[in-house]
Amino acid sequence: MTVPAILAALSVAFPRPGAALPSVERCYVLGAAAPGTTNVVVSGSSFPVHPQGGWVAMAELKPGTNTISVSCVEPGAEAAAETNIVVVVAPKPPLIDKVVDKVTQPEYKKLDYAGDTPRPHPSEHPDRVPVVVIDPGHGENDTGALSPHSLPEKDANLRLALAVKAELVKRGWKVVMTREDDSFPKLYDRPKVAHREGADAFVSIHHNAPPIDKDPRKLRYHCVYAWNEIGERLATAVNRRMAAALGESLKNNGVMKGNLAVTRNPEIPSCLVEADFVTTPEGEIDCWSRERRAKVAAAIADGLDDWRRRQPEP
Ligand SMILES: [Zn+2]
Structure with missing residues (x-):
């Protein structure tokens, strides 16, 4: 498109x-x-x-x-x-922080329903169909970031997430989505889906925007956020494949520490992909390009497959 x-x-x-x-x-x-x-x-x-x-x-x-x-x-x-x-000049905290629930303290905020022990890695039960929860960020009234033509991030997230789902189904995964339309599951209900489904992994899909006083023309990259060790291994596998697929076309900011509502799960490896920035004219075109989306979706699915097979061994 x-x-x-x-x-x-x-x-x-x-x-x-x-x-x-x-x-x-x-x-x-x-x-x-x-x-x-x-x-x-x-x-x-x-x-x-x-x-x-x-x-x-x-x-x-x-x-x-x-x-x-x-x-x-x-x-x-x-x-x-x-x-x-x-413009609103009162120095209120911007809404962006509520969306991802950034917490500054170093301790993770425990999910009250989740245990402390990581679940067995899927390589330990190879006969079972692996299960992943894919979470397209934002939805409904929560648009996420806007592109120059006012295309909402929530739409880019959903399109990419559905493409990732299609790739993973081809590779033999069971995929559970937190949303498949323009609805808004509550932020803390999203990791709960992974708990309920006994998922092996959780991947939230987002597209980025700079803080409101930073110049978007100088800010464009992809990265993956994780919080704990199990999340970092998953994020590393996904980021490695995204970097290989996108090459020089988009800067790689690597795996970043993100104490987010959807990355704190101590039981289930969880990460949040920021696939690109929607805020420049060029970023907007790439984020809504079918061809580029297919490439990124295949890379994320390849990363999940690498992680599932523990390839390459750390
Ligand atoms: Zn977002």
Whole structure:
């Protein structure tokens, strides 16, 4: 699927709906203009527009102001298209932290239903069909990050997760999804699915966005988050295959420590894949490209197969 061209007037969005600014000095905004528009002017500074219409810009805010002005001259237009967005300048914590429930203390927060001992690795019972829970992040009103054309991360997550499911089924896995449509299972109910299903592994699928005051044009990579040792082994296998499949096309940030609601499970190896960033025009195109999705899905499935067979041996 290609990114739908926005032919209407200039659109502009805050990267996360309802998010508040952590500082009043700068933030990024993104949006789309008619294809062929060469540049947008954001609060007085000019930024290039991608040939497909997507753009992302940094807005410098003057103290005391909470409005960002955006304008552009579209091809064939008589006058400039203009729009303003009002930003929330109260330094409330951004919603992004709630979504992944980032916890700063070094101890994991125990899942009250989970035991402390890791379950036997699937290589110890090779006759049993391996079970994995795949968790497409966000859903329903929780869009996750937005791309320049306002395509929501929740949709990229679901598409990639369903492609991963199809690959794993071909490889003989039983796959249980936390969602298969635009619904929103509660964050803490997601790892519970793995517990209930007696799963061997849990993989959450996300796409990334920078903090609201960082410049998205300089931030694009893939990585896998894990918290404990069993999760790290799974994450390493998945990341190795993703890095091999994507090569030079996308920076690899490797396996990262992530104390997240979905990675803390002491019983079931769990990890969270950040497959790419949706926030640049180029990232948006790749995140919604069927061909690229197939490549990433096969890599994640290969990683799970390596992990299941303990290949290569650590
Ligand atoms: Zn996400």
